[in-house]
Amino acid sequence: MIVGQQKPIEELWGMLKDFKKIMVFGCNTCVAVCHAGGAKEAEITASLLRIRAAEEGVEMNIEHGACERQCEPEFFMPSIEKFKAQDVILSTACGVGVNLMSSQIGDMPVYPGLNTSFYGAVPQAGVFTEVCGGCGNCVLHLTGGICPIVRCSKSLLNGPCGGTNNGKCEISSEVDCAWYLIVERMKKLGTLEKLFEIQPPKNWGTATAGGPRKIVIEHIAELEEKEENKATVEVKK
Amino acid sequence: MATVAEAPGKEAASMPVSTPISTIEKPNEVPTNWQPNIIAFACHYCAFAAADLAGVMRLTYPTGIKVIRMPCTGKLDHIYVLRAFEKGVDGVFVAG
Known part of the structure; x- marks a missing residue:
């Protein structure tokens, strides 16, 4: 799985202090297993930021949420209306989630809440070791x-x-x-x-x-395209 | 096991907006009649039972302490403590 570590709250505050409406959005897959960016950690991060905002005397509206996988649009697009109401999204997914959300949800800035570290194993609870380089x-x-x-x-x-x-x-x-x-x-x-x-x-x-790698399974990708075209034609009718 | 956590930036509310964090972290003088609001998370099987016994013995404690019974302090999540601070408690007491 992908292992990540939370960025220090000081760094997050530096990124976010000028925004008023913030959504901390977690991912319940790999980064939840490594206790860094799941729904729980997103809520904790949101709470810490709210406390920090109160300390600084700054008014901010900080919400939190999560989806099962930020590396597939199907999982986070249902929350698009909630995203649109924000000034910035702090994604506590791995870098994959941040990249994909950023490309899919319009002009909304998506900032990383984690440092994505490596592909790791979990030899025991709380221990994560790098064992594959994905070469x-x-x-x-x-x-x-x-x-x-x-x-x-x-x-x-x-x-x-x-x-x-x-x-x-x-x-x-x-x-x-x-x-x-x-x-x-x-x-x-x-x-x-x-x-x-x-x-x-x-x-x-x-x-x-x-360079950036890409794998296409043609028959699946084509099927998906056909389905989308069919849906578009039906809508036009 | 019993631990007490102090509210971060409890004094912050009275500070001007532009006060740097280093100033906020200096402890303010506590007024003589000030009573802290403490939330106590107590394990059903030990600390809460002890509190119950204390009640039976007619022992008293300040009204600023609110006890929440938990099935076990293992049920205590980080967010419970953070929510308590966000809602304005001055200290969280975890006993179990």
């Missing part, structure tokens, strides 16, 4: 299910490097050496010989180095 060209079958792209500090495809130190990375004694984990894991799986195969330089064109 668009997965190599986990070659590395015992441990991603060398984000879990190795140098993103090495042929590790470990000389900085591995009793299973830890040279950047910090608290960071596991991914290549140590890979070797240990592949020993257990009996697939260590796979590591003798040297991996060629990675094509980063499938990652962000190749």
